Amino acid sequence: xxxxxxxxxxxxxxxxxxxxxxxxxxxxxFMRNALMAGLLAAVACGIVGVYVVVKRIVFISGGIAHxxxxxxxxxxxxxxxxxxxxxxxxxxxxxxxxxxxxKSRLPADTAIGILWAIxxxxxxxxxxxxxxxxxxxxxxxxxNILTVPFSDILLMLALDAVIIGIVVALYKEYLIxxxxxxxxTAIGMPVDKLxxxxxxxxxxxxxxxxxxxxxxxxxxxxTFPAALAxxxxxxxxxxxxxxxxxxxxxxxxxxxxSYELKLPSGATIILLGGTVxxxxxxxxKLRLRNKKTKEAA
Amino acid sequence: MGxxxxxxxxxxxxxYGDVPALEDVTLSIFQHDFLGIIGPNGGGKSTxxxxxxxxxxxxxxxxxxxxxxxxxxxxxxGYVSQRPSFDRxxxxxxxxxxxxxxxxQAGLFRHYNREDKAAAEKxxxxxxxxxxxxxxxxQLSGGQQQRIFVARALAAEPELLLLDEPxxxxxxxxxxxxYELLDELKRNLTIIMVSHDIGAVSxxxxxxxxxxxxxxxxxxxxxxxxxxxxTYQCPVQLIxxxxxxxRVLKEH
Numbered sequence: 348x349x350x351x352x353x354x355x356x357x358x359x360x361x362x363x364x365x366x367x368x369x370x371x372x373x374x375x376x377f378m379r380n381a382l383m384a385g386l387l388a389a390v391a392c393g394i395v396g397v398y399v400v401v402k403r404i405v406f407i408s409g410g411i412a413h414x415x416x417x418x419x420x421x422x423x424x425x426x427x428x429x430x431x432x433x434x435x436x437x438x439x440x441x442x443x444x445x446x447x448x449x450k451s452r453l454p455a456d457t458a459i460g461i462l463w464a465i466x467x468x469x470x471x472x473x474x475x476x477x478x479x480x481x482x483x484x485x486x487x488x489x490x491n492i493l494t495v496p497f498s499d500i501l502l503m504l505a506l507d508a509v510i511i512g513i514v515v516a517l518y519k520e521y522l523i524x525x526x527x528x529x530x531x532t533a534i535g536m537p538v539d540k541l542x543x544x545x546x547x548x549x550x551x552x553x554x555x556x557x558x559x560x561x562x563x564x565x566x567x568x569x570t571f572p573a574a575l576a577x578x579x580x581x582x583x584x585x586x587x588x589x590x591x592x593x594x595x596x597x598x599x600x601x602x603x604x605s606y607e608l609k610l611p612s613g614a615t616i617i618l619l620g621g622t623v624x625x626x627x628x629x630x631x632k633l634r635l636r637n638k639k640t641k642e643a644a
Numbered sequence: 645m646g647x648x649x650x651x652x653x654x655x656x657x658x659x660y661g662d663v664p665a666l667e668d669v670t671l672s673i674f675q676h677d678f679l680g681i682i683g684p685n686g687g688g689k690s691t692x693x694x695x696x697x698x699x700x701x702x703x704x705x706x707x708x709x710x711x712x713x714x715x716x717x718x719x720x721x722g723y724v725s726q727r728p729s730f731d732r733x734x735x736x737x738x739x740x741x742x743x744x745x746x747x748x749q750a751g752l753f754r755h756y757n758r759e760d761k762a763a764a765e766k767x768x769x770x771x772x773x774x775x776x777x778x779x780x781x782x783q784l785s786g787g788q789q790q791r792i793f794v795a796r797a798l799a800a801e802p803e804l805l806l807l808d809e810p811x812x813x814x815x816x817x818x819x820x821x822x823y824e825l826l827d828e829l830k831r832n833l834t835i836i837m838v839s840h841d842i843g844a845v846s847x848x849x850x851x852x853x854x855x856x857x858x859x860x861x862x863x864x865x866x867x868x869x870x871x872x873x874x875t876y877q878c879p880v881q882l883i884x885x886x887x888x889x890x891r892v893l894k895e896h
Contacts, residue, residue, distance in 0.1 A: 401734060516753050523744050526736055527728040530796075533697055534747050535718045581780035583735040 372606065377493055381612075384495040384559055385598030387503040388568065391555040393591030394514055395548050396573035397583065402525045405570055407444055407546065410459035412553045412565040414440035414466025419487045419562070420473030429487060430499055430554060433562070437553045440466055441546035449539050490561030490613030492602055499558055506551045513548060514587075517541065522583060559598060560613040568594060571620035575627055597623070647674040649711075650804055650834050651696065656705035658691055665691040669705070669859045678830045680849035681838045687856040689838040693806055696836070697721065709804070719748040722797030724807045727790060727814070732782035738792055739777045742768055745799030760799075767798035771825060787818030794825065805829070807837040823848040 372378045399408050418436025422429030440462045447458040474481050486494055514521065523531045524541050531538045549569075556565045576589035601616030608615070651673040658666040665688045673679055683689055694700040695707055698714030709717040722745070745767065746760040768774045771791040781789065790810060797805060807826075811819045819841075826835060827848055839845050846852060853861035 397735075401731070519743070519747065519750070519756065520752065522736065522740060523747060526730055526734060526741065526744070527725065529728060530723065530725050530744065531747075532699065533693075533723045533725060534745075534800075535698070535715075536747060537752075577733060577735065581733065581735050581737060581782075583740075586735045 376497075377495075380495050380497060380500055381492045381602055382599070383500050384492055384503065385602060386595055387500065387507050388556050388559040389572070389591050389594030389598055390507045391503075391510055391552040392568040393572050393576075393589075393594045394510060394587050395552040396569045396571075396594070397576070397587050397590055398521060398525060398545060399549065399569050400573040400577065401583075402545075404546075404549075405566060406456065406459055408549050408553070408569050409566045410444055410463040411437050411441045411546065411550050412557075412562050413463045415550075415553055415557070415562055416471075416487075417466040417469035417473070419484075419557075420470030420477075423477045423481050423484075424473040428498070430502060430557065433487075433557055434551075434554045436466060437550035438547060441550035442543055445543045445546045449542065486561070487557055488561050488563055489611060490557070490559050490564060490616075492559045492598065492612045492616070495558045503555045503558070506555050510548050510551055513544065517544075518584075521545065560616055564613050564617050567617040567620060568597070571617075571624050572597065575620075575624050578627055578631055593620075593623075647676075649673070650675055650677070650709065651836075652706075652708040653695070654706040656695060656702045656707065658688070658695065658700060658702050664857060666695070666702070666859075667857045669855075671853070671859060671861060673834060673836065675834055676830065678826070678835045678848070678850045679837070679853060680845035680851070681836065681853045681855050682840060682842050682845055683855035685840065689855055690808060692855060692859075693723075693808055693836075693838060696806060697723065719800065720803050722800050722802030722805045724790075724793050724797045724805070724810050726809045726812050727786065727793065730782065733780070734782050736781050737777070738768070738773065738779050738781055738784070739764065741781050741792055742795045742799050745796035748800060763801055764795075764799045767795040768792075770798055770829070771795045785818070786814040787821060790814055790818070790822055791825065794829075798829075803834065805833050805835045807835065807839075809839055810837065811839065811841060 373382075399405055415433040415437035417440075418432035418434065419429040420432070421436065422432030425432070444455075444458050444462055447453050448455040474484065483491070483494065485491075520531075520536060520541055523536060524538060524545070528538055528542075531541075552569065553562065553565050556568050560568050572590040572592075572594035573586070575593050576586045579589055580586050597620040598616050601619045602612055604610070604619060605612040605615035649672055651671065653669055653671040656666050656669040658664070669688075669692065681689060681692065691700060695702055696709065696714060698707075698718060707714050710720060742764040743756055743760065746756055746763060749763075750756050750760055765774070768777060771794050773788065773791050773795060776784065776788070776792075781792065784792065794810075811822055814822065826837070829835065830850075837845065837849065851861075853859055
């Protein structure tokens with residue numbers, strides 16, 4: 348039997364064992380839920396992240412994510428699912444940031460800063476007012492993909508469906524909006540409404556991602572997969588598909604690493620994504636330099 | 645005059661808050677006119693274009709485009725903006741950008757159909773960029789990009805073309821090439837170009853108006869230094885190019 352000898356000689360055993368362990372883990376419901384949550388998160392952040400990155404509204408997204416903490420606090424205070432509270436708060440703060448930046452003279456980053464801080468402060472107050480201990484507060488802040496309940500998976504599924512529906516229906520409008528908003532205005536496209544709807548989609552994405560990486564790290568999953576995808580294509584649809592794929596690889600790989608190394612899943616997912624992104628940027632830079640020296644020679 | 649009147653503005657008054665942007669602007673433009681509108685920054689050029697596009701409603705006065713209110717005629721107007729600032733690696737091909745011009749024809753929520761694709765194709769051929777369809781827009785030179793933006797406007801199969809400072813961000817040799825292109829297009833179109841580039845405008849356009857809140861226009865191409873001074877509110881020296889095909893300056 349060559350099996351065992353082969354394994355020891357090439358040192359493949361730990362890897363196989365790891366995969367087996369992971370497959371064994373799939374028997375547990377929490378692990379199946381975790382995989383599903385990862386996939387649903389990848390779909391939302393992959394699609395919406397492309398708009399966030401090409402339209403350069405990463406920090407608006409960060410503001411919406413942090414403001415949603417107010418909703419999590421309200422959820423604890425009222426004794427309802429904090430995710431539902433976050434849904435309302437992130438939608439409201441998205442619309443508020445959009446409304447303020449479009450209709451008043453306040454600069455966008457000022458509006459973001461104000462809502463970011465007020466949302467978080469409200470969250471702290473609500474949690475303080477809630478009698479007793481706030482269970483799994485940390486998992487909303489930093490995410491824990493292993494504790495996503497099935498009811499939240501259903502909510503994530505519904506939000507993903509809404510996002511996909513909007514993007515399929517308004518793909519050409521959002522291409523114009525991201526590329527050249529002034530032109531969109533000139534040809535009579537309702538740019539302000541579309542922009543508010545985009546911020547609404549970001550708010551939904553934040554809610555989908557909170558359970559996986561936590562509201563503080565949401566911004567990473569909104570940007571890493573899209574930024575990586577951008578290196579490989581100049582077609583927006585392809586970029587979205589690649590971005591979903593990368594997002595899923597990050598959550599899946601991060602989940603596996605965190606399971607193996609006994610590290611928090613949210614942070615592991617982010618660091619894996621960050622590492623891959625850094626390597627990809629490095630390779631691109633080297634390739635460009637090689638091309639230049641070849642051309643010079 | 646016997647010619648078809650495309651635009652009629654009568655006593656247009658527009659102000660933003662207390663600040664007047666346009667005062668008592670009256671203007672008629674006929675089919676196959678190529679009108680250049682020059683004036684200082686903040687003189688109301690962009691506001692005037694917005695009035696024509698129906699994006700700004702005048703406080704008073706009457707706007708008629710093709711005999712109708714401007715909100716109803718947007719689909720018949722092609723618009724070329726200043727070169728937008730987008731990232732070099734923005735994920736859009738030349739074809740994606742030209743298709744944007746079909747937005748008004750396709751409408752909200754609708755996907756582009758075969759007719760839209762054919763129109764985009766034709767527009768690319770008109771600006772002689774058909775070989776670049778699949779190129780990433782950011783990889784083209786400034787002059788090439790401006791051609792693509794003209795193609796985007798032409799894809800709407802417009803009867804009227806509005807250009808807002810189209811040469812502001814491209815270099816002089818490219819500018820000449822660009823004006824040659826407009827020269828060809830004006831055979832089938834009515835064109836209005838807003839610019840602060842007095843020299844180039846005066847060579848290629850057929851008629852010139854000066855705008856600084858008020859519009860100075862005499863239906864011709866001659867601008868006097870008095871009009872220019874009234875427009876810019878300071879003495880302006882007119883510089884003519886070596887071989888000017890038409891007389892621009894009045895003899896003094």
